[in-house]
Amino acid sequence: MSDERSTQLISPSEWRRPLVRFGVGGAQLLLLVGLVVIGLGPLLWLAKSAIMPTNDTITHPMSFFPHGAAWSNLREAWVNVDVGRYFWNTVVLALGSWVSQLVVATTGGYALSVLRPRYARVVTGLLLTTLFVPAVVLLVPLYIEIVRPPLIHHSFINSYWAIWLPAGASAFNVVIVKRFFDNLPREIFEAARIDGAGPFTLFTKIVLPLSKPILGVVSVFAVLASWKDFLWPLLVLTDPNKQPLSVRLPTIQSQTELGVFLAAMFIACLVPVAGFLIFQRSFLRGSGLGGAIKG
Amino acid sequence: MDTISEIEVEGAALAAQRRHVRRTPGSWVRGGGFSTFVFMLPLLLVFGAFSWYPIVRTVVMSLQHTNLVQAPTWVGLDNFSRVIHDPQTPIAVKNTAYFALLALVFGYPIPLAAAVLMSEVRRARGLYSALAYLPVVIPPVVAVLLWKVFYDGSSVGVFNTILGWVHLGPYPWLQSQQWAMPSLVLESTWANAGGTVIIYLAALTGVNAELYEAASVDGAGLWRKVWHVTMPQLRGVLLVTMILQIIGTAQVFLEPFLFTSGGPANATLTVLLEIYDYAFGNSLGGDYGSATALSLMLAGFLALFSLVYMRATRAWSQE
Numbered sequence: 001m002s003d004e005r006s007t008q009l010i011s012p013s014e015w016r017r018p019l020v021r022f023g024v025g026g027a028q029l030l031l032l033v034g035l036v037v038i039g040l041g042p043l044l045w046l047a048k049s050a051i052m053p054t055n056d057t058i059t060h061p062m063s064f065f066p067h068g069a070a071w072s073n074l075r076e077a078w079v080n081v082d083v084g085r086y087f088w089n090t091v092v093l094a095l096g097s098w099v100s101q102l103v104v105a106t107t108g109g110y111a112l113s114v115l116r117p118r119y120a121r122v123v124t125g126l127l128l129t130t131l132f133v134p135a136v137v138l139l140v141p142l143y144i145e146i147v148r149p150p151l152i153h154h155s156f157i158n159s160y161w162a163i164w165l166p167a168g169a170s171a172f173n174v175v176i177v178k179r180f181f182d183n184l185p186r187e188i189f190e191a192a193r194i195d196g197a198g199p200f201t202l203f204t205k206i207v208l209p210l211s212k213p214i215l216g217v218v219s220v221f222a223v224l225a226s227w228k229d230f231l232w233p234l235l236v237l238t239d240p241n242k243q244p245l246s247v248r249l250p251t252i253q254s255q256t257e258l259g260v261f262l263a264a265m266f267i268a269c270l271v272p273v274a275g276f277l278i279f280q281r282s283f284l285r286g287s288g289l290g291g292a293i294k295g
Numbered sequence: 296m297d298t299i300s301e302i303e304v305e306g307a308a309l310a311a312q313r314r315h316v317r318r319t320p321g322s323w324v325r326g327g328g329f330s331t332f333v334f335m336l337p338l339l340l341v342f343g344a345f346s347w348y349p350i351v352r353t354v355v356m357s358l359q360h361t362n363l364v365q366a367p368t369w370v371g372l373d374n375f376s377r378v379i380h381d382p383q384t385p386i387a388v389k390n391t392a393y394f395a396l397l398a399l400v401f402g403y404p405i406p407l408a409a410a411v412l413m414s415e416v417r418r419a420r421g422l423y424s425a426l427a428y429l430p431v432v433i434p435p436v437v438a439v440l441l442w443k444v445f446y447d448g449s450s451v452g453v454f455n456t457i458l459g460w461v462h463l464g465p466y467p468w469l470q471s472q473q474w475a476m477p478s479l480v481l482e483s484t485w486a487n488a489g490g491t492v493i494i495y496l497a498a499l500t501g502v503n504a505e506l507y508e509a510a511s512v513d514g515a516g517l518w519r520k521v522w523h524v525t526m527p528q529l530r531g532v533l534l535v536t537m538i539l540q541i542i543g544t545a546q547v548f549l550e551p552f553l554f555t556s557g558g559p560a561n562a563t564l565t566v567l568l569e570i571y572d573y574a575f576g577n578s579l580g581g582d583y584g585s586a587t588a589l590s591l592m593l594a595g596f597l598a599l600f601s602l603v604y605m606r607a608t609r610a611w612s613q614e
Binding site: 008009010011014015020024027028031032035036038039040042043045046058059060061062100103104107108110111112115117123126127130132133134135136137138139140141142143144145147148165166168169171174198199200203224227228230231235245246247249250253258262265268269272273275276277280283284287288 | 327328330331332334335336337338339341342344345346347348349350352353356361363409411412413414415416417421422423424425426427428429430431432433434435436437438440441442444445447451452453456457485489490493494496497499502504507508511517520521524525542546548549553567570571574575581583586587590591593594597598
């Protein structure tokens, strides 16, 4: 991440000119204010309203605790509205999807990039093709496959496997991991082979430890994507007790008072926002990478 | 780089030699073919079951009547003609195009301008990108439902309260046929623009600084450098983000589904909402044939559109 480097569009001598300094500097300050209001504002409003009495939020949404705080919103959401349960469902779904994506992307990327069997070219071609197929094309047949799987006569509706396994089929993950493996120095692999390392040792002792940055990127996006997912869990998890937060929130909205509902939404934001603040570098690098690969 | 590619060439030559030797299943296992296959297996199984098979299945299902109760029957192109003659379809297509167009107007120039300004920030650039990216990590369901609260049409709604400070409104937002779609686009832009900003920022660091110096030496001011150096250098990325955004917005679902359910009076009915309604909206059983037919038509259109787009912009992008 060449995050800290200036692009040198504006040269140091230009920065010394007052027009540039105040014009561009002013525009940048304005942008910062705008970003705070637009990027952070809604989240701050949600945090505030999550602990404000419902009546105050409804009648004076922009006021600041005119009649004190209502911390009970959070407790009520977590306990009475069962947000605690849905929260853990979301966590379990995200962890399973994360494992599934990591396993498929690392083993597949390793086979395609390092082991390179004769059929690797065909597999890579098929993978790249799926990148061009819009997700909506898969929706209905995947749903039918979960309800009536071929060969197995057992519906996977309400099973978490119906979410975990399809999550692994992310061509984007495999491609970025494969690209990363492609750029690892081949000399190390050769040296390891000469020292007697088989493909499994090479994978676990050499390739994976060298790949922490890309595994970090895949991980944060795997967890985030699972946390954000709505339509697929809505279709395959029909039992409310098994549904994640995102699927429950629209129902909660129609059944609870505004303050408690906003508290539930605030809880739903906590993990992704905290995760973003902690793993910011992986997120931003991955997003830039997305552009580079799609390009 | 050279040494690596030489090694690769040598490796390929060795592999080619080995290929002549390796013939029997036994030698395949001894040569490491089996362990390679074991590594490939998770990918093959997961993609086979949840990507390649469903893609083929879509094509089959679009030519059948399937409702999970009776055995499927082949109906040729019936599903396609039914979808085309459905009075909802032209409305959905028009709305989706409108959404995509508005999203381009709202969401295309602003991230670019923001990224160019941000790339020249000398202090706390990380703060800028973190703030810009923050909405992207908010779960979309939360974002939509939160904005639904903001869009409350009464005079004490959040947006109407803020606009009331400068004596504007109250506006009906989602309740109005005219304003529902722009409201959806506004939220969607807020939720997605951060990702585009980060892509542009990454691309901007790739612009060769010598070009700026050369332009400065030739007496170019700031604006001319932006127009004649930055923009041409970003051309490739700009073209790609545009087509990706169009492909993405053509598949908009969550916003119309959660904000308005396609209303008021079908003003926000989109193609994906129609697909959802065919397959899952009817409690009597899904019309999976029509749903897959429409999704294939959308995918086909997007593929064709991308192809034409790439042809049309090829000369310009490689100039």
